Amino acid sequence: MSAHQHTDELSINQALAWGYAQLIANKHISSDEARFEAQHLLCEVLKVNRAHILTWPENRLTQPAQSHYESLIKERKAGKPVAYILGYREFWGLKLGVTAETLIPRPDTEILVTEALKRITPKSKQLIDLGTGSGAIAIALAKENPKLIVIATDVHYPTLTVAKNNANLHQVKVSFIQCHWLEAFETLPKFDMIVSNPPYIETEDQYLQQGDLRYEPIRALASGDDGLDAIKQIIQESYPKLQSKGWLLLEHGYNQAEAVRSLLAQEGFCHIETIKDFAQHDRVSLGQK
Numbered sequence: 001m002s003a004h005q006h007t008d009e010l011s012i013n014q015a016l017a018w019g020y021a022q023l024i025a026n027k028h029i030s031s032d033e034a035r036f037e038a039q040h041l042l043c044e045v046l047k048v049n050r051a052h053i054l055t056w057p058e059n060r061l062t063q064p065a066q067s068h069y070e071s072l073i074k075e076r077k078a079g080k081p082v083a084y085i086l087g088y089r090e091f092w093g094l095k096l097g098v099t100a101e102t103l104i105p106r107p108d109t110e111i112l113v114t115e116a117l118k119r120i121t122p123k124s125k126q127l128i129d130l131g132t133g134s135g136a137i138a139i140a141l142a143k144e145n146p147k148l149i150v151i152a153t154d155v156h157y158p159t160l161t162v163a164k165n166n167a168n169l170h171q172v173k174v175s176f177i178q179c180h181w182l183e184a185f186e187t188l189p190k191f192d193m194i195v196s197n198p199p200y201i202e203t204e205d206q207y208l209q210q211g212d213l214r215y216e217p218i219r220a221l222a223s224g225d226d227g228l229d230a231i232k233q234i235i236q237e238s239y240p241k242l243q244s245k246g247w248l249l250l251e252h253g254y255n256q257a258e259a260v261r262s263l264l265a266q267e268g269f270c271h272i273e274t275i276k277d278f279a280q281h282d283r284v285s286l287g288q289k
């Protein structure tokens with residue numbers, strides 16, 4: 001056994017303290033994250049909720065549970081994101097499978113879902129999510145609007161396989177299509193709404209070499225020198241494919257709102273606005289045809 005492994009079964013509290021100490025040694029993991037993740041991983045191993053581990057701190061782990069916990073903590077300490085270790089992430093209250101083929105859905109993207117829901121009317125028939133990844137946005141919107149025709153695309157087929165499994169798991173009807181942004185959609189009917197959380201990080205951004213991003217697919221993250229390549233293309237392609245009064249909603253970087261609003265205006269969109277995320281950063285910009 002290595003110096004980091006334990007011969008005696010640890011109590012829940014001891015296991016958490018050990019897990020925390022291991023995780024905090026990784027400079028990309030903050031103290032709050034280390035505390036939360038040590039608890040989260042132990043809950044997964046013991047198949048209990050946080051209330052259980054807080055209520056029964058003296059309970060001892062079995063040897064297999066302890067070994068399992070140690071192996072998960074080791075993976076996390078090495079930098080692997082918790083969502084990839086566990087194979088899922090919660091989004092919009094839904095447990096979504098994620099793999100190395102998909103971006104890990106972020107809480108900020110729920111803002112895009114909220115804003116989309118505000119603009120879906122009883123007359124809305126058809127909506128498309130471009131670059132669906134795990135299917136997060138499309139599945140959340142389909143769950144809330146079972147009568148809406150929801151289409152979701154991604155350029156990468158293995159990503160769509162994960163998204164399809166998630167849609168099946170949550171029993172929502174979404175049509176998945178592999179294509180480059182809107183190129184497969186030459187025909188009518190036009191969309192009532194187009195939503196996308198496209199890649200929007202600058203290709204040379206140092207941030208790509210840090211934390212969870214190092215493990216996520218680069219095609220899901222980076223988009224040209226200014227990060228705006230995908231957004232520019234989506235804005236141009238969307239306008240002719242929207243119904244009159246149809247909406248385009250885009251997630252973007254905290255410092256891209258002005259550029260995105262100006263691209264929307266150039267293309268002819270009106271009622272343009274930007275919505276802030278939980279940290280009060282500009283995060284979603286939208287416009288109406």
Ligand SMILES: C[S@@+](CC[C@H](N)C(=O)[O-])C[C@H]1O[C@@H](n2cnc3c(N)ncnc32)[C@H](O)[C@@H]1O
Binds near residue numbers: 104106180
């Ligand atoms: C930032 S991720 C968003 C994933 C998901 N919508 C979410 O919010 O969690 C961007 C997604 O766009 C996809 N993508 C990249 N280039 C694309 C293209 N040219 N056409 C369609 N999808 C593309 C990537 O594969 C990735 O799944």
